[in-house]
Amino acid sequence: MGTNLLINRLNGPNVLIIGTPGTGKTSLCARVLDKIKYGHLNVAELIESKKLYDEWDDEFQCTVFNSKKVKAELQAMDMNSGGYLIEFHSFDVFKSNAIDYVIVLTCDIEVLGNRLEQRKYPANKINENLQCEIFQIFYYDAIEYFGKDKVVSFRNNDYDDQQKVIQYIQDIITVQ
Incomplete structure (x- = not known):
């Protein structure tokens, strides 16, 4: 996927950052937002706050979000004018036409395992997340949901990897 999709949104494209927990979605978004002024939506924080x-879920030690409630909240936000950098570990709460670019972050298994252990x-839960990463579940499911033209995958193991993703995001935001 290139940066040549024609996006007709007033405030720029909506860019969704997804990936297995621990692949660096939040740290990436923080670094992007340090460099450029852009809207930001952390869906996990939205779920907790609202x-x-x-x-x-006792087994996985986390809340189980209600997708209907999340979808309703996202619809109420009206993202049609664009300009959002969105992060979440899931994507089926979004209408496919509300998202212009999907960036799937990946990690080497050893790096991801260490990050999840640190958490x-x-x-x-670690094993399930590692299996998702090994089989690239997020990438293939995103292609099926959004279409191949909207989806790109980046490795995000370290600072240098993250710099490449940041540059890509800056390019797709400023090209518009």
Whole structure:
């Protein structure tokens, strides 16, 4: 995928950053937003702040978000004018036409495992996330949902990798 999609949104494209937990979505967005002024939406924070979840999952030690509530909240935000850098570990809460670019972050398994261990994730949660990464679940599901032209994948193991992603995001935002 290149940076040549024609986006007709007043405030620029909506860029969705997805990937297995621990691939660096939040740190990437923070670094991008240090360099450019752009709207930002951390969907996980939105879910927590607006209580858009129904239950607690003891096995994985996390809340289980209610996709209907999340979809309703996102629709109320009206992202049609664009200008959002969005991060989340899921994407099916978005209408495919609301997102212009999808960046799937990936990580080497050893790097990802270390990051998840540092977060004190339980072993079963680490294993499930590592399996998602090994089989590139986010990448293939994103292509199926959004179409190949909107989806690109970047490795995000270290600073140098992150610089490449940041440059790509700057390019697609400023090209518009």
